[in-house]
Amino acid sequence: MERGEGLTRQTNTQNQLLMQQTASALKACGYQTHLLARNCFDIIARGPHTLLIKILTNANAFSNVYVHELQQICAYMHASPLIVAENAGAILNEGVIYSRLGVSVISLETLKMALKHRAPSMISTNAGIAIGIDGPKLKQLREAQGLSLQQLAFRLGVSRRMVARYETNFTEMTLPRAQRLLDLFGDQIFHKIDVFDHRHRDTKHVMHDTSSPLTTKYFQLGFHALNTQHAPFDILARRQTPEKHQEEPIKDIIFTAVGDRHKPGLHDMAKLFDAHSLYIFHRQRPSIHEEIPTLSQTEFMRFHQYGDLMDFLREF
Incomplete structure (x- = not known):
């Protein structure tokens, strides 16, 4: 070998x-x-x-x-x-x-x-491991202990201006300096990072992908649609949502496989999300479970209304 x-x-x-x-x-x-x-x-x-x-x-x-x-x-x-x-x-x-x-x-x-x-609370930076400081909480605890900005600055070995900066923003601090804050105030002054929070993700990634006839058709039917190359589906479609409702639960997701071959796991993945799965084939209908909706590309392109496509999918 x-x-x-x-x-x-x-x-x-x-x-x-x-x-x-x-x-x-x-x-x-x-x-x-x-x-x-x-x-x-x-x-x-x-x-x-x-x-x-x-x-x-x-x-x-x-x-x-x-x-x-x-x-x-x-x-x-x-x-x-x-x-x-x-x-x-x-x-x-x-x-x-x-x-x-x-x-x-x-x-x-x-x-x-x-x-x-x-x-x-700790993150890796170019300068090494750092920890996020909850500025407003730091100010609250400093004042509760009767410490002035200058007194806290002296204990931390930094300038008064630096302490004021810590209290104004959520900022990062090296571990040795953070240890001094920990000794003074406990770990409640550290900013906890929610690695599961999607709301800070860049919404620029949600865009109209009209690079293929199928995604263009999805868009005409009232969906955002994305062609993929490295996913277990070929097109991800979701109902278009006004910007003011972006954080509401997403309705009517369709995991779409395109081609004449079966993609294992597509239906199970759709069930996990309470979503729909759809096969769109070119020449030969793939050999798959009967409960999964399947259309030829010609049949798919004949849909003209969002509701008509959803009614078809809900039959399965």
């Missing part, structure tokens, strides 16, 4: 083990999960939050193309993207949030902490 093949096989085995351990941790906290492989995400988890998780031994192996598609899909589905990994050039520290091209990277142990509502 070539050395490269052996390393690849070892990495795949490690990824599989980490995937199973991650799924077990999620299930123990009430999440339903669906496991996939060789996509821009490996686990779909539905529970208190909707999570799309990529499992990697080395987070640095996650390419920009895969990251971008993961972010697009999450924006469409109001989901949070996560990378659960063992290292990112170095072993990941427990309780620390790292980043890969804008997606949070955490260890399995950090995920378990977050699932048990022990949100991490």
